[in-house]
Amino acid sequence: MPEKFHLQVVTPNRIFFEGEAEFVEMKTGEGRIGIYAGHEPMTVILDPGVLAIRNGEQIKKAALHTGFAEILPEKVSVIAEIAEWPEEINKNRAEEARIRAQRKLETGEDERTLLQADMALKRALARLEVLK
């Protein structure tokens, strides 16, 4: 039985998740990372992506959009500006957002629009992945 650690996911409006976890996976600017208890202290920036929380047999998934995480050996805190459970996501809207963002990426000219479209695309993909 693996060791557990305390996980806290906080958003501006609520405490999104608080409880024990064995393993948590998230997406950082450098790629996906997985964390078990006893990890070395670290602060990372998060990219829009999926947050997966495993506790025993149970796996919970959520979509995260921009934030950062503070990792300590017995405690992990995820601070996200927006976090959503799968049941809070509207699939059609996410799909539309993905198409819209892709179109913009193809036709957009200046750097800012491209950057925005890229972020929007990442968010939409994160949402869709959680629903899978």
Added chain:
Amino acid sequence: MASMREIKRRKDSIANTQQITKAMKLVATVKLQKARGKAEEGKPYSEFVYNVVRSILAKTPGIDHPYLKSGNGGKHAAIVITSNRGLAGGYNSNLVKLVMQKNWPKDQVEIYAIGRKGRDALERQGYKIAEYYSEVINEPLYKDAMEIGSKLLKEYKNGQVGEIHLFYTSFKNTVTHIPTVKRLLPVEDMSGEQIPADAQAIMNYEPDEETVLNAVIPKYMTSLIYGALLESLASENGARMAAMDAATGNAEEMIEELALLYNRARQGTITQELTEIIAGAQAIQ
């Protein structure tokens, strides 16, 4: 002495006003409860962001970053959070006074007004209103704070604005609200503060301190703005509740006084009528 009819009219009018103030007090009480709940829900997040920023800054004192350097000239930007409606006692005027006490030259200040009352008052004083958000204060959303924050950050980065200050009313409890000013950027010097023991552990930053700071400070700003919006809303309703409670009490007092005057006037007319009748009867005899 005023006539009976006049006193009665005045009394009725005060009773009407009292009814309104009573209703306003009830509405403010309900809104206060709601706003207070929201403000408390938002606290863990902003405390978290604050702690992370503080521990990064405390551990890496030599950091050279535009968000931390003060004195790079430019104007003062002031975010001023007031209400859209009045009848809240000194709530709005206290905050406007706080802005003016700073004694910044008026042409060196750009006001980002949230709430109509503050905008009107500062505009009358001759300050320049750079931006005005009226709807935000009715129902503050995190998205609003993000929008305001990123706009100001852009101005800060391109050198238009040298310092960003946040004026809001801090909510201590139902009766105590304190007009407060906080400097958002450059980030206030926190090196003198005590760091909790658990934050002193060696922390690694991925990819590095500066990148993390770059990502966290805008969030830190946004969370402070959002927190200030929520607290101001709670304070506004608290102030309105107190003001309306006092008004209802004053109206009650005035009604009592007028009731006394009214009865005296009534007694006076009865006495006068009686003396007139008796005098008339005696004249016939």
